[in-house]
Amino acid sequence: MSVSTSEPISPRYIHINPVTNKVHLLVPVVGGQEISTDNTCKATVALREFFDGGALRELTAYKQALMLDIALLESDEAGRESKNARLVQIEAYIEAVSSMRGSFNNAMTSFLQQPSNLYSLQLRPRIQDNFSRVMNPVFNVNRSNDGNGTPLSALYNAMYATFPTTVVAASDPQSRLTMLVLNALPESASFAEIQQALSEQSLALFGLTIDFTQRTDGTPATKEDIDALMGFGADVTREDYIDALLGACALDVWETLPTPPFYSIPAATPVDERTERLSILTQFFLANLNIYCKSRSLTTQNFGMILDNSTDLSHDLASLVSTALARDEDVERAVCDFFNAHANTFNLSRALNAEDLTSIRQTFERTYRTVTATNENPHMDDFMILDRGATGEMAKFVTHQGSICVNLAEIIDPTVVPSHSDYFASIRADFAAHPAEVPHRNESVAGEIELDIETLFTRISEEQFERLPQATKEACRAHPTFAAQQLLRQFLNHVARGKQDEAQGLLEQEQANLQSLLRTPGFFTDYSGRTFNCTAYEYAYWAKDTHMCRMLEAYMDNETKTLMLAHINANDTTGLTYWQNNEEHRSAHFDLTPCKTALQAFLSACSAQEDVDSVGKKAAWLQLGKAQRDVPAHVAQEYCRPGVNNSFDPCPEFNEPRLIRTLGFHNWTDSRIHNWFPLPLSNDGLGIRFAIVRRGRWGATGGQSNGRVWTDWVISTNLSADLTAITRLDEVRTADLTLSRANLNPQAVAHSPGFTPN
Numbered sequence: 001m002s003v004s005t006s007e008p009i010s011p012r013y014i015h016i017n018p019v020t021n022k023v024h025l026l027v028p029v030v031g032g033q034e035i036s037t038d039n040t041c042k043a044t045v046a047l048r049e050f051f052d053g054g055a056l057r058e059l060t061a062y063k064q065a066l067m068l069d070i071a072l073l074e075s076d077e078a079g080r081e082s083k084n085a086r087l088v089q090i091e092a093y094i095e096a097v098s099s100m101r102g103s104f105n106n107a108m109t110s111f112l113q114q115p116s117n118l119y120s121l122q123l124r125p126r127i128q129d130n131f132s133r134v135m136n137p138v139f140n141v142n143r144s145n146d147g148n149g150t151p152l153s154a155l156y157n158a159m160y161a162t163f164p165t166t167v168v169a170a171s172d173p174q175s176r177l178t179m180l181v182l183n184a185l186p187e188s189a190s191f192a193e194i195q196q197a198l199s200e201q202s203l204a205l206f207g208l209t210i211d212f213t214q215r216t217d218g219t220p221a222t223k224e225d226i227d228a229l230m231g232f233g234a235d236v237t238r239e240d241y242i243d244a245l246l247g248a249c250a251l252d253v254w255e256t257l258p259t260p261p262f263y264s265i266p267a268a269t270p271v272d273e274r275t276e277r278l279s280i281l282t283q284f285f286l287a288n289l290n291i292y293c294k295s296r297s298l299t300t301q302n303f304g305m306i307l308d309n310s311t312d313l314s315h316d317l318a319s320l321v322s323t324a325l326a327r328d329e330d331v332e333r334a335v336c337d338f339f340n341a342h343a344n345t346f347n348l349s350r351a352l353n354a355e356d357l358t359s360i361r362q363t364f365e366r367t368y369r370t371v372t373a374t375n376e377n378p379h380m381d382d383f384m385i386l387d388r389g390a391t392g393e394m395a396k397f398v399t400h401q402g403s404i405c406v407n408l409a410e411i412i413d414p415t416v417v418p419s420h421s422d423y424f425a426s427i428r429a430d431f432a433a434h435p436a437e438v439p440h441r442n443e444s445v446a447g448e449i450e451l452d453i454e455t456l457f458t459r460i461s462e463e464q465f466e467r468l469p470q471a472t473k474e475a476c477r478a479h480p481t482f483a484a485q486q487l488l489r490q491f492l493n494h495v496a497r498g499k500q501d502e503a504q505g506l507l508e509q510e511q512a513n514l515q516s517l518l519r520t521p522g523f524f525t526d527y528s529g530r531t532f533n534c535t536a537y538e539y540a541y542w543a544k545d546t547h548m549c550r551m552l553e554a555y556m557d558n559e560t561k562t563l564m565l566a567h568i569n570a571n572d573t574t575g576l577t578y579w580q581n582n583e584e585h586r587s588a589h590f591d592l593t594p595c596k597t598a599l600q601a602f603l604s605a606c607s608a609q610e611d612v613d614s615v616g617k618k619a620a621w622l623q624l625g626k627a628q629r630d631v632p633a634h635v636a637q638e639y640c641r642p643g644v645n646n647s648f649d650p651c652p653e654f655n656e657p658r659l660i661r662t663l664g665f666h667n668w669t670d671s672r673i674h675n676w677f678p679l680p681l682s683n684d685g686l687g688i689r690f691a692i693v694r695r696g697r698w699g700a701t702g703g704q705s706n707g708r709v710w711t712d713w714v715i716s717t718n719l720s721a722d723l724t725a726i727t728r729l730d731e732v733r734t735a736d737l738t739l740s741r742a743n744l745n746p747q748a749v750a751h752s753p754g755f756t757p758n
Contacts, residue, residue: 001450001451001452001453001456001472001475002448002449003072003448003449003450003451003456003468003469003472004446004447004448004449004469004472005069005079005445005446005447005448005449006065006066006069006467006468006469007062007065007066007069007083007086007445007446008061008062008065008445009441009442009443009445009446010440010441011058011062011442012054012058012401013026013027013028013050013054013055013058013400013401014026014058014059014062014442015400015438015439015442016086016442016444016445017430017431018443018444020430021085021086022089022426022427022430022431023086023089023093023427024407024408024409024430024431024438025055025059025097025407025409026398026401026405026406026407026408026438027050027055027108027405027406027407027408027411028046028047028050028400028401028403028404028405029046029047029108029112029118029397029403029404029405029406030046030384030403031046031402031403032370032384032386032399032402032403032404033370033386033399033402033404033437034363034366034367034370034385034386034388034399035367035370035371035383035384035385035386036371036383036384036385037370037374037376037377038376046403047104047105047108050104051097051100051101051104055093055097056094056097056098059090059093059097060094062090063087063090063094064464064467066083066086066087066090067087067464067582068460068467069083069449070083070084070087070582071459071460071464071523071531072449072451072456072459072460073449077449079447084582086445087582088582089423091582092417092420092423092424093408095417095420096412096416096417096420098688099416099417100413100416103413103416107411107412107413108411109135110411111396111406111410111411112135112136113135113136114396115394116394116395116396116397117295117386117388117390117394117395117397118384118385118386118387118397118404119138119291119294119295119384119385119386119387120134120135120136120137120138120382120383120384121134121137121138121139121140121287121290121291121382121383121384121385122134122139122140122143122381123140123141123280123284123287123380123381123382124141124142124143124153124156124279124283125276125279125379125380125381126276127379128379128381129379129381129382132379132381132382133382134382137302137304137382138287138290138291138294138302139286139287139290139291139302139303139304140302140304140305141153141156141283141304141307141308142156142304142305142308152308153308154307154308154311154313154314155304155307155308155314155317155318157311157314158311158314158315158317158318159275159278159279159282159314159318159321160275160279161315161318162315162319162321162322163274163278163279163318163321163322164272164275165322166275166278166321166322166325166326167325167326168262168263168265168274168325168326169263169325169326169327169328170267170328172254173205173206173254173257173259173260174246174254175328176205176260176328176330177198177201177202177205177206177246178239178242178243179328179329179330180201180204180205180330180333181194181197181198181201181238181242182239182242184197184200185197185238187238189238191223191226191241194238194241194242194245195212195213195221195245196212198210198212198242198245198246199211199212200354202250203358204354204357204358204361205260205330205361206257207358207361207362207365208253208257210249210250210253211249212245212249212250213249214249215248215249216248216249216250216251216252221245221248221249226244226245226248229248230244232244258365258369260331261281261364261365261369262278262281262285262321262325262331262332263325263328265277265278278321281368282317282318282321283304284367284368284380285331285332285335285364286303286304286307286335287304287383287385288360288363288364288367288385289303289335289360289364290302290303290304291385291387292356292359292360292363293346293348293352295387295390295394298348298349298350298352299346299347299348299349300347301347303339303346306345306346310345313342313345316338317335317338320334320335320338321334321335332357332360332361332364333357336352336356336357339352363385367383371383384404386399386404386436388436388437392432395434395436396410398435398436398437398438399436399437399438400437400440401440405438407427407428407431408424409424409425409427409428409431410428412424453476453479453481454479454481456472456476457476457481457485458522458523458533460523461489461493461523461524461525461531462486462489462490462493462524463525465489484513484516485522487510487513487517488517488520488522489522489524490506491503491506491507491517491536492524492536492539494506495536495539495540495548495552496524496525496526496527496532496536496539496633497526497527497633497677498545498548498632498633498634498636498637498661498663499633499661500547500548500551500659500661501661503536503548503551504551507555514555515556515557515559515560517536518535518536518537518552518555518556518560518564519535519560519563519564520535521533521534521535521538524539526539526543526632526633527632527633527636527677527678527679528580528629528630528631528632528679529580529581529679530579530580530585531578531579531580532576532577532578533577534567534576535564535567536552537549537552537553537564537568538564538568538571538576539576540552541568541571541589541737541740542571542576542587542588542589542590543589543590543632543633543634544589544590544632544634544730544733544734544736544737545632545633545634545733546733546736546737546739546740547634547658547659548634549736549737549740549743550743553740553743553744556744558746561744561745561746562746564744565741565744565745568740568744572588573588574586575587575588576588589734589737590631590632592631592635592726592729592730595624595627595628595630595631595635595726596723596726596727596730597627598620598623598626598627598628599624599719599722599723599726600723601620601623602617602620602621602623602624602691602719603719603720603723604620605619605620621690621691622687622688622689622690622691623687624687624691625687625688625689625690625691625692626686626687627687628676628686628687628692629679629686629687633661633663633677634659635726635729636663636676636677637659637660637662637663638659638725638729639665639676639692639694640662640663640665640676641659641660641662642662647694648694648721648722648724648725649721651721651724651728652725652728653728654729654732654733655732663675663676663677664676665692667690669689669690693719693722694721694722694725
């Protein structure tokens with residue numbers, strides 16, 4: 001059968017370079033493609049959502065999908081190697097995002113203050129958003145008032161003094177174009193010069209490329225043809241040729257052209273509203289002009305601050321805008337001419353030309369229409385504008401899935417994830433040649449896997465089965481062996497997760513399949529993410545879960561016992577194979593040494609460092625938590641079982657006939673009961689934020705390593721008791737394995753008729 005791969009094609013935040021197989025995690029800074037469409041509050045929420053769970057959820061889901069695909073592929077099958085490489089990278093990102101949860105705001109703030117292709121601007125509307133916060137703006141207008149409430153912005157005051165009496169002329173696109181062409185032409189302009197000026201000004205004014213040498217019917221628009229068509233004689237004027245060419249070459253263009261922003265205010269608009277809109281339009285155009293000049297190294301200045309520092313300059317600019325509007329002139333051109341006339345004041349390295357004007361005008365109109373198309377920015381306070389044409393070191397920001405984003409590798413602190421510093425350096429290098437808009441879909445990861453249903457059953461766990469495509473699951477359920485395979489998966493999962501009662505219940509109800517369940521190996525994953533392909537007993541023996549071993553042994557016939565004895569003999573010699581974190585491991589038994597070492601290291605840190613907030617103590621505390629993530633379920637259940645007689649002080653004998661299988665512990669951070677297992681889907685919780693101790697008769701307890709409370713609590717519980725108890729538990733369970741061998745020997749006394757499941 002053909003199974004579609006599970007690796008998602010359009011995951012949020014994730015881009016795969018199809019050439020290098022590098023995984024890029026893109027952090028959304030603000031919504032938008034060229035200009036921010038989110039207000040300040042929403043931008044902050046989006047960033048927090050990424051680091052406080054959104055990215056980890058996406059990465060974890062991606063990891064699970066990759067693990068499923070890898071499980072279905074043969075070791076030498078096409079695609080497996082590249083998927084393995086992506087899985088390693090996803091793991092690195094999970095660790096990095098987890099480590100940045102408490103520092104992402106500072107990291108992003110610092111990065112936004114560096115030179116890049118993302119520019120901030122802050123305007124002064126009449127009614128301001130009090131939450132507006134802008135870092136290192138390229139353009140901004142003073143938003144403060146003096147003690148009497150008078151605005152301190154000279155530009156704002158000049159506009160509000162001038163614009164209330166401004167009369168905006170009624171304008172149509174064709175008339176404006178005609179005026180621009182006439183102003184650009186000499187009186188004695190030739191027909192070819194008129195054609196050229198029409199093309200240039202159409203592009204500059206409207207962003208339209210119109211060929212005025214071709215008529216709309218495809219025939220040439222020569223002087224002779226136009227003269228014959230219109231009956232022109234010797235007295236023909238420039239205006240006549242302009243009108244004729246517009247009618248012959250661009251007759252249907254003008255009906256669909258939008259009104260220029262400065263002329264878009266309806267005549268009936270109240271004076272106060274018209275004044276405010278003209279003020280914002282002027283500020284917004286100045287900001288676009290400033291960003292254009294800054295991005296092309298034409299200036300280093302903030303034009304808003306220069307204008308605010310000069311009442312005369314601000315008054316002259318406001319008057320110029322007002323006059324141009326009253327005369328139906330090109331406001332944008334007039335403003336650029338004003339800046340050319342004051343080039344020294346604005347520190348311009350050269351004059352702005354027609355090409356500059358065209359680019360500035362087009363960006364201004366495009367971005368203004370974008371931000372006014374919705375109600376997301378009613379006050380028009382602040383924005384970010386992306387220079388999509390930037391290249392090289394400046395091109396740090398891109399657009400991806402509707403947001404302006406930055407690669408996580410750009411903002412990661414290498415000291416937070418030192419083990420991956422080389423990897424993130426390679427990611428930055430790989431991303432250097434990115435397009436301005438990163439593709440939303442990773443088509444290169446899509447594929448099909450060919451395998452038969454019986455093989456599929458043997459390669460995946462119960463949880464992985466549920467993540468298969470619906471059509472594949474339905475085909476599997478219709479297969480004659482599905483019920484048996486499903487039962488086996490449930491049984492193996494119960495054993496691996498310390499669910500002894502549930503595992504025993506299946507054995508009791510499946511008497512006809514009893515020995516088959518005990519003898520048949522299968523794929524399953526324990527709570528710590530270790531994936532095995534073995535029988536239930538082999539896992540219990542490897543994990544030293546001898547309570548589970550005793551229960552399983554009681555249901556075995558002699559043939560099954562002989563088979564299991566052969567298996568554990570082989571495993572004791574060569575080790576049992578399992579996979580964890582995409583790496584193959586082999587060991588005879590689970591080793592508690594890392595947990596004991598971490599306990600000792602924490603006790604040593606407590607003895608050596610009096611400071612309750614010591615970095616060393618906190619690191620040792622979390623290292624203990626990481627070791628505790630790896631313990632088999634029965635070890636966690638020894639910690640968590642309640643009762644006065646189950647304290648670790650004095651040290652238990654660990655010889656009770658039955659283990660209370662509970663995983664709940666008290667989390668002192670939120671005073672609630674949490675479960676040791678299952679671990680969160682993302683790298684969080686145990687080992688990332690806290691560790692767990694046995695707190696006397698009250699059972700297991702744990703919490704975040706912050707401040708005096710955690711230190712006093714941990715020391716008061718006397719962790720040395722935990723170390724003594726874990727050492728004793730390891731010794732007892734290792735000795736119990738000898739009894740397992742005896743019980744599997746058909747001649748052993750342990751297999752007398754009196755031996756029953758406990």
